[in-house]
Amino acid sequence: MPKETIPLIADWSRLPDITLLNIISYLNFEDRKAVATVCKRWYKLVNCATVWKNVVYEIPGQWARPLSSIGTVIARFGSFHRHVSLRLRSSEGSCIVIATEMLNKLAAIRPRNIESLRIELTDRARVFHRNDYFLLSVKNFLQQRPNRELVPVSRIHLANMVFPADPTFLQAVTLKISDYLTHVNIQAKSATLLLSASSLASLVKKWPNLIDLRVLNVSFSEDVLKSLTDTNHSAFRHLALLYTKQDKYYRRVVPDQLWLEFSRRVPNAIISISVDVTLPFSGLLRFVTKSMPLWNLYIESRVNAHQFNQLTMKMNVSLRKLVLRSIPTDNIEEVLKSLVDRFLNMKVLYIVSNVKLQTIEYIQRKNPKLRHNLSGTYSSILTLSDSELYGNIRSP
Structure with a gap:
């Protein structure tokens, strides 16, 4: 048939x-x-x-008259919004005015049911962080005290927004919603002034219901891990660390015993590590320890077989997802075989590399459930979307 x-x-x-x-x-x-x-x-x-429910306001977008059109949409449908993304693609003064006015209108909605605010800035819109009015509108939106007509914001995604490194800004922003915050993403790659580790540790203590925290590694330390262990041991599920070129000069390494204590007190928590292309792969080796409950590893910088093998020997066997987004400098097929032999629970393996057919067959035989993009030619990382590769982090 x-x-x-x-x-x-x-x-x-x-x-x-x-x-x-x-x-x-x-x-x-x-x-x-x-x-x-x-x-x-x-x-x-x-x-x-x-x-x-889920809306993306793109500025500048395909608006006939941006200010009046956005105002009409917010006035009519704003009370339906649950998850709002503000995507800024330009640094023109008119865009700053539109973005600021839009946030002010969203802040004034009653009833307001927005649970999640995401602010995305492209490279051309970096100067937004220098605009005090825009920062004030962000603060005004997040600072309002929840009530019957105002659902508390529990998720803030400011990864592309370069906010002041002064911790008082984040403290003020999260003051009235600190008890409600569950997801916080402040992995700002382009930050020139960085949030200090001590400031982040004090902030984490004020977020008792935190589930997912994503930060730069240079803002992470023993004190932050202790705060997570002591404050959020019942709810916490995911810690994501982003390593950038600034980690070349960052010498603080969290000791193994603290990761052991973290794993014992917060047994359901997992760790994700992302390595930016600006950091040489060798710079990652000193940060990874056996006791770190590492589930997801995303590497943009180039690796060689020796360094990659060193890293796998230091990793906990809990690894579930490995993504290499740059072509390795030499043949890593033997390392891939040992990787599959060692990490029996691995679910996803995506690399940009030319792999022999025998190696692919070996990997498929050892772990038939493994999702991968290996082929006889250069494997394309684009076979999975970014949301599949980087999003939807699940707890064990």
């Missing part, structure tokens, strides 16, 4: 509501406006709360 094929539906009006809702959710706001004019059914779908 030939496999039955699904007939192509030329008339979109015949699609079920749930399918149309998913399609509409991917459209930008101007296109949604056009879709709403097609018929009464589509108008109702565009105005459905489901469509407006």
